[in-house]
Amino acid sequence: MSRTIGVPIGAMRGINASRQAVMQAHLGVIAQLQVLAGRYLVPTVFLYYGDAIVNVTIGALLALSFLVSVLGLFLFIWALTQGLMRAGPDAAQIIFEKGEVGVVEEPASSSKQREALQNIERKSADSVFGALSTGLAATSPELEAREAQDRSSRAAAFAFLTSSILWLVIGSVAGLIASQKLTSPDFLTQYAWLTFGRIRTAHLNMVIYGWASMAGLGIALWMLPRLLKTTLVGERFAVVGAGFWNAGVAAGVVAILAGWTDGMQWLEIPWQIGILIAVGGALCAVPLFLTLLRRKVDHLYVSVWYIAAALLWFPILYLVAKVPYVHFGVEQAIVNWWYAHNVLGLWLTPLGLAAAYYFIAKVLGQPIYSYSLSLVGFWSLAMFYSQAGIHHLIGGPVPAWLVSVSVVQSVMMIVPVLAVGINQHMTIISGRVSALKYSPTLRFVVLGAVLYTLVSLQGAHEALPFFNRLVHFTQYKVAHAHLGLYGFFSMIMFGSIYFVMPRVLDREWPYPKLITWHFWLVSIGFAIYFVFLSIGGVLQGIAMLDPTRPFMESVNVLTPYLVARTFGGLLMTAGHFVFAFHFFAMVFEREPARSGRAFIGGAPSVGA
């Protein structure tokens, strides 16, 4: 029904042609990368572990897995170029109604900011489109349909987002305590539940399963009806799911603090309690699939792909890794890191990218730069990310072929990262950078998208044995993990929540200044956190690699950087308190009321 596009046909055709050309060029680059990787990287890895590869079967297996990956990717590229996926630029516009392209939507800004945003959009659109659509009339049926879609997911989104923010605040306080303990080890040592090993673990589980997962689910559930242009079916399942999920995280954190743990990193919550989380997640998948069945779109936007895949992947990952008394010894370590890496790669990353692909396009009123590229990104992410986890055990007592597979796939991650990066950054760069000034959503989401590129390239780098030798076991890894989960994922969630909540509650953010405060506190805080901890980690690694220096030197050299990390973490936590205060001020309708209602669709001030 939405195949018609609200742009003059002539202009559209021009775009089609140029985008097609650009896309072809991208595909060419990717193909070349593959060949390069095949020619240089694999032999290097083989050489490195050359003496370890004892027989032909292992080498053959590795070569085979690489070959399958490359073939798979080529297959998808071929399918794309043959048009088998029918994912032309018109597919990218599926998220817009007729006449909506070129019209900004930013519920988080004031009407004045929105006007400025629209002017920027108009200027950059003029140069591209030659004309501008006028937006939806305030009483159009499309607009009413969208209001109905937004209404249908309110309770589910509200339940998940409210919980996530509570977990964020408690989780960051726990993180702050843990950080402080690394520089003052006699701080709060009287009770077992406050010891570093427990409070740190409580922090991790609260921010992963409480904050990140619940925020991701809340945003996904809210986006679904809009992406599928129908109302959310089975919302009650998701609300009950939120209850189960919260109960699971809360019980899990109490268990960890009390000393009941399964003991594997990222999997500490005892499996008996983990069942609650699994049930909660399964309940969230119900509305996803029920709504999919009722979809009224003839194309599934790329965000839907990511959300659907994530909701399929996570339960399987969790189940395989959590099943008790099956895994053992080194094999358990392998499963452990297969899981821990995939929680980020196949659960949070898809949810984060789904949000970025929707909100960047929707705020700007512009389809993403190259839609086909986004699909290449999706499949290559699925293929490479899922096999990269064992790079956490480089140099450990694990089969060499396994490490090699993960190293190869880690480096191959450059493909999906470039696909996503080119796409999201080009959408912004084409004349719309100043839009960041006026849209809080965009400011957070774009920062998150930039850091996604950064963290993934950094991750590919860390998997290379020569660099891994230096930074493995150090705080550099902690900084890297935070770049992924905070810089990339949390930033995108912050932005998404700023967009979504005015629609959920049908009112505006009461104190726009606080959004600015939140942004700068967490950005500056995180910059301090990341830069200092990374430098400290490298120095720690250098000290550890030098056998003439006693181990204690690697501890001492780190101290000032850990102090800086605590300070950065303090700013971030302060930002979270500002965010939470603002959120609940909005929920409880604290003064001052602004225009009262966040306008949907085109701002009334479009005035074209």
Added chain:
Amino acid sequence: MNRVLTIVIGALIMLAMATLVLVALPYRQLKDESPPEQLKPYTIAQLRGRATYVNMGCVYCHSQQPRPASMGPDGLRGWGRAPVPSDYVYDYPHLLGVSRTGPDLFNIGARQPSVDWQLTHLYQPRSVSPGSVMPAYPFLFRVVAHPASGDKVVTLPPQFAPKGGDIVATQEALDLVAYLTSLNHTYPAPTDDSGAMP
């Protein structure tokens, strides 16, 4: 493209491939590892101590996997040879660890076999290891005015000793030390055909 089924099947194939390579194949390869002759199963006390090691989260700062010479000077630091999968057959959950805020402990029992040192170190790490950032674990100990005959009294430098009475190790502390001192994998590497890195 509008086929939900394509996404679902495609996504499942990708994950199945990863699970096959990263979970199923290693499982098959490693499931028949038999313990080296010199490696003894944990005693009950050591297992209780290991549980404490797990629930205190020692693994977040201490690895139990010395790296081979090609990956670092672990051997030169006296942390031991590079381990092989069969060294870990009795470990559940595994405690390989990926952080070295503190040193590797795979052979701590060989490096520091003294029960007294271990107890003092757990009560107050800085009393025997100046500059350490390891947390103190006072809750694993009791302060008593007059130790009973069976009590294990912890020896402490005067500035770390309590004003009155003595510090006595709880059973939990003794078990933990029993586990730590059991960590000794200094026997020669068992011949290994799993393809682990040398």
